[in-house]
Amino acid sequence: MLYDLKSxxxxAFRVCIAAGASKAAAASLAEATVAAECSGRSSVGFAHLPDYLEGFLCGRIPCTEEPAILYPAPALIQVDAKGGIAQLGFDRAFEELQTRANTYGITAFALKNSYTAGELGYYVRRLARKGLVAIAATNGPALMAAGQSIEAVYGTNPLAIAAPAGNGAPLVIDQASSATAFVNIRQAAERGDIIPEGWAIDGKGQNTVDSREALKGALLAFGGMRGANIxxxxxxxxxxxxxxxxSLDAPSFDEGSxxxxxxxxxxALNPELLAPDFSARLASQIERLSSKGIHIPGSSYVEDEIDIPSSLVATLEEYCRL
Structure with missing residues (x-):
């Protein structure tokens, strides 16, 4: 089903409110959910939204908590999400993060005690659109094994970077340390699909292409030990x-309370303080790389409408009938 971005x-806002979210949390989550779809990251877009809705309903995500913000030093922003969503904590500190990065040249934002962060590229993209270079990292409940261990020890633990590039779309690189997102495994298991080799191990630590067995085991890092190190x-x-x-101590994102x-x-860094023509230089470099057939992440952001599976829309609408 095609939706324009406003619709x-x-x-997203309506179903979040129906699940008990505050208006502030619903607005933050709706914005981030649609942005994930626009960037082509549907696995952390509307497909991930039911996890948040169940979280609100079951108490995994407090519905009324407001994040607390502290400033331990001029270039440090510390946020306690109090169990709530990271998107709201980021929104509450966004203007101050920009101001301090522009004033001091660099500012670090540290948020704790949140539900999963969703699309990591969302945070850095927003900062890049304000002229800043941003690097982000987030963890999650242990879902991925590493090394010789058959036990999940890390989350999918993505890393993202974004940078302004002239008048064009920001450069945005957002990739997990795991070979795939957990949501992709779960969706494959629901359909009974086979998954590619190298995505996961089963409960006995053996490589598997059976998506249902993968749910009993753990994800695998991309690139073996290199991905695990990241x-x-x-x-x-x-x-x-x-x-x-x-990650080893983090409660599940889809079970419990x-x-x-x-x-x-x-x-977040102000690049113009170090390289006054940074944005123009990056735009030129991107053009040069593109001419050599290099894919530039972030360049295909959708600005008009997105396609949401009708079955997923039906699932979301059910929350409005509870």
Whole structure:
């Protein structure tokens, strides 16, 4: 089903309110959900929204908590989401994050005690549109095995970067440390589909292409140990630097009554203080790389309408009837 962006945001907002979310949380989540679809990250767009809705209904996400914001130093912003959504905590600090990054040249944003962060590229893209270069990391409940372990020890632990590029769309790189998103495994299991080799192991630690067996096991890192090392780097930033739960200690995002309590760490930099023509230079470099057949992430952001599966729309509408 095709939705223009305004109608898609209204749908997301309406079902969030029906599930018990505050108007502020619903607005933040609706904006981020549609943005994920526009960027082509549907696995963390409307497909992920039911996880939030169940979270509101079951108490995993507090419906009325307002994030607390502290400033431990001029170039540091610390947010306690109090079990709520990361998107709202980011929204509450967004203007101050811009102001301080422009004033001091660099500012770090550290958010803890939140539900999963959704599309990580969403946060850095918004900052890049304001002329800043931004790097972000977030963790989540343990879903991915690493090394010789058959136990899940890390979340999908994505890393993202965005940068302004002249008058065009920002450059946005957003990729998980895992070979695929957990939502993709879950959707494949619901359909009974086979998954590619290298995505996951089963409950006995054996490589599997059976999506249902994969749900009993763990995701795998992309690139073997290199991907696992990136997951650990992300864990240090997202959990260590924010004082959030390590992935091993984070409650499930889809079961129980406790928020995962994970972290989101962002560094925002004003590039013009170091390289006054940064944005123009990057735009020129992107054009040069494109001419050589290089794919430039972030360049295909949708600005008009998105397609949401009718079965998913029906699932979302059910929350309005509860």
């Amino acid at each position: 898609a945001k209204e749908l 997951a650990l780097m992300v864990e240090i930033l997202a959990a260590g630097m924010t004082d959030a739960n390590w 406790h928020s995962p309590g994970i972290g989101l760490f962002i560094v």
